[in-house]
Amino acid sequence: MKKKIEQLSNIIKESNNIVFFGGAGVSTASNIPDFRSSNGLFSKRLNRSFTPEQLVSHTFFMRYPEDFYEFYKEKLVYPDAKPNACHIALAELEAIEKLKAIVTQNIDGLHQMAGSKAVYELHGSVHRNYCMQCKTFYNGDYIVNSKGIPTCEACGGVIKPDVVLYEEGLDEDTVSNAVQAISEADTLIIGGTSLVVYPAAGLIQYFKGKNMVVINKTTTPADSKADLIISEDIAEVFAQVMRRLN
Structure with missing residues (x-):
């Protein structure tokens, strides 16, 4: 693993437009199971x-x-969860303008909590909730503290989480922004996802850059195209990479 950490560190050093595409495995170290x-x-x-x-x-x-x-x-809601080493590392890479965007399938908001700004949430967020009738906004705490079906204080309507449920389509603007970011990247790091959930997983096909890195404990459909594969815990991988870079 040491050699692969060194290889990933060198890729990051040489890259100026990194995009990270992540899934449920990114939040595992924050005690959020799939x-x-x-x-x-x-x-x-x-x-x-x-x-x-x-x-x-x-x-x-x-x-x-x-x-x-x-x-x-x-x-699906873990109000006490905190960002792990992967979330923190990505925020630091964005701060030094190496990382340009995060495209995530997660709905936990931990990337933003870690300090990341350019985050495209393909499946929405548990922190955003809206009344289905009058569109009044409610935060995640309101949902967690509600009893039974959360209802709107303004009109009494049922509140729906701003998450993409099965049978629903992805937000077009979010997908468009994600596709643009991936297509412009010189390095794509795919982490914590087995790439089985579509249409989200299909977005990696837009990558035309130099380095594709896959960090996932199990095999993925992208492995055959990857320049580097690391089959280890993603939080530990990024912790070691950042120690080398710093």
Whole structure:
């Protein structure tokens, strides 16, 4: 691993336009598990079990908002989570103008908490929530502290998290910005994602730069195109890289 850390450090030194594309594995070191690894939910009211994917679908939210929020608040919202070494390193690389953008599939907001500014959240954020009727904004704390189905104080409407549920499309502006950033990058670092969730994973096809790096514990479809593959914990990798760079 030492040799690969040295190789990644050299790539970063020589790069002037790095884009980071990340997934659930980035937040694992912050004790946020991938929601798909859960057992789903057994609804006593409906007397049946649902898979994680069913529970975070648009159909399920509209039909069974109470059950949706039971799962959502337990498995997708982690108000006490803090940025780990990967989040912090990326913010530092942005500060010295090496890293130009982060394209993330995560909804936890930890990149912004670490100090990153150019973050394109493909799947939205748990920190943004809106009334479906009057569009009044509510932060994540309001949702966490609510009982049952969160409702709007202004009009009584149901509040929906600004996250992309299954069956919903990605935000066009966010995708456009992400594609532009990836297409202009000289180095693309793919981290903490197995690249199986589409259409998000398909965005890496727009990379035309010099170095593609994959940091993930398991194999990915991008491995065959990568110039460097590191199959280690991404937070530890970035901790070691930043020690070398500093």
